[in-house]
Amino acid sequence: MSSAPTTEDLLRDLAPQVLGAVVRRYGHFADAEDAVQEALVAASTAWPERGVPDRPLGWLIRVASRRMADQYRSDDARRRREDLAASWSLTEPEAVTGRDDSLLLLYLCCAPSLTPASAIPLTLRAVGGLTTREIAAAFLVPEATMAQRISRAKAKVKSDPDGLAPPSPEERAERLRSVLHVLYLLFNEGYATSGGPELARTDLSGEAIRLTRLVRRSAPDDPEVAGLLALMVLTDARRPARTGPGGELIPLAEQDRSRWDREQIAEGIVLLNEALPNGRVGEYQLQAAIAAGHDRATSHDDTDWAEIAALYALLERLTANPTVTLNRAVAVAMAEGPEAGLALLAGLDEQLGDHHRLHAVRGHLLERAGDRDAAVVELRAAAAGTANLRERDYLTTKAAELAAGPTAGPTAGPAGHS
Template sequence: MSTRVEGLLRDLAPQVLGALVRRYGGFDTCEDAVQEALLAAATQWPAEGVPANPKAWLITVASRRRIELWKRDSARMRREEAAAQLEPADPEPAPGVDDTLTLLLLCCHPSLTPVSQVALTLRAVGGLTTAEIARAFLVPEATVAQRISRAKQRIKASGAEFRMPPAAERAERMAAVLHVLYLIFNEGYTASSGAALHRVELTSEAIRLTRQLREQLPDDGEVAGLLALMLLTDARRPARTGRDGALIPLAEQDRTRWDAEAIAEGVALITETLRTAPVGPYQLQAAIAAVHDEAARAEDTDWQEILTLYDLLASIAPGPMVTLNRIVALAMVRGPEAGLAALAEAEAEPALAGHHRLHAVRAHLLDLAGDRQAARDQYELAARRTLSVPEQRYLEARARQLS
């Protein structure tokens, strides 16, 4: 299948699913029908050409398959007439409606766990197959299939309808959507386990879906902030690993290899958003990323500005990684001893106790303070506690350098 056809199918998948669910209801049956329509298109379009109206083609094929599935699972004699009435007279139901946002909100229903929300979003909105999701997260395909199946059953049991939630629920549901997209991006940018540091298919999908969301919500500051954060972070990916796949820390990266176009887009986006929208955590994280990306050399980084931004972020969206990153910024501004003192206090947080990144940060600060033996011990401890092979190799290498 060509890249053009694959990209087109990924873009159209949520629109087609939204059209079917809006017309017929039954998320799980409609999702199965859309997957079969996508498979048919992937087989036919490369050989026969893309139809003049690909969205209408997919909706028509998926609608017919939806009816076949409905007939199969229903009492045929009693429902044959009703099923016939479902046959679409218009080749493109709901032609002017893009239900991507509604579909995202449904996939991030509060009755689902974050893991299930991620899997269902990638399947229903991203158009990824179960096998592709399984490969991306390094889990068995059967596990992903079970998660998706349970998620659809839970949505059905909750009585959720395919419509925008009431205004009172919308902010909370949108926060879940952004969180899911951020989880997908982070897993792709720094894989939590396995031999590869990056899973580009996940970062690319997260950026693509966030772009779609921004098209629907152009005035939402946090959607813009999340997109800017993804662009500014992913821009560093080409310089983040060596030829052997080894991790290269930010301060040692060849910044000429960073994606200048992505940085320019991200900086422009976050600059405009901070000027026009209420400030939120994704915007602050994007602003921090922009300060890093705009420094031509590591020594040019404005750490005081970064510390100020982390102080703001910690006040509105505290979290373990925010705490660790703020401590690094504090150490760069006030010295490693100040960072180590703050780290000793932060270690009391249950989410940080024993975390490999806490030991990695302590090792870095001890090294800056001149305590090479203690730094080596902390690097070795961090290496033992991470599940990421590239991170493990990097931490072990840092420990060896201090021997």
């Protein structure tokens, strides 16, 4: 039985919708974000004492609008905007649709005045509500670097004379690649969160799926949109089996596949089959094909690891992403032996540095190769490097079991490979 959502949960869910509505009505992203943050703070104080209003979304939009009007009236340098502020209606909008505004905000933040490297982190903050630390983890950069990038993006948007004008259909098409990247990262953070007490955040992964469905409705013939949606549902289908009764991580090799969502798997395969014949195969279609390879297999050992390794090789050539190489190393190790997988890891230290997933995969492959002592060192380093407590518990326990001596049973895959 699920518990009722807390005020904090409600505010987190409503925040992107409020920001989308305020930006759509008034423009000026940076000012709107500040006003929305003040409205959220006001709600976090008022609602626990007075109760949640009947229309919480309208309440937040109304308060944020008042904050913006007050700001403009009190700022001498922007006194010319007083007439505009005075004309704004502070009543609740008649038709506030959080879904439409969330999707609009997604496209607005991917404005052409910003490079993808700036637009995508800004959008993850605005639409996904991710913290700077979470976004930095997704981009494999220090938190301070990402904070500067987001600040520069806000300043760029604020100085843009065109503001945040709603994009035309042609402009939406131009921004689609960045939009898909945002949704991909949002889903990943939800499916395997970079920090915190739980393995996943279903609010983020669910919102990413919902928004991707909306994007697909507006671009039904784009194969990469279909590929991304296929990837999401094929991956999310495994979610029921990823955790045990106490929330502990269960790696792919040990999951009860009867708990996988067969309807989602069927949907994902249909989407993938529709996407693959339509033009050049992109990175999301390839990742969806890999996910389908896992989902079709009746067991971990039954998986066609050679096919998955070949798909990862194509994806590696397409993206030159070190994380893809990391995953390819696992598939190659399963198909050709652990030494072949370890050889692929040799060049990743410079690119991934001390990243905990590199330590986790190396520890897993060293264990398969029979070097238990070295595997323990790597797994302990992985446990020390992750901010996700469920991953940390799994890695710490795995290292302790290896250090204690041989045990019976299958060798599980690395944490996060699920």
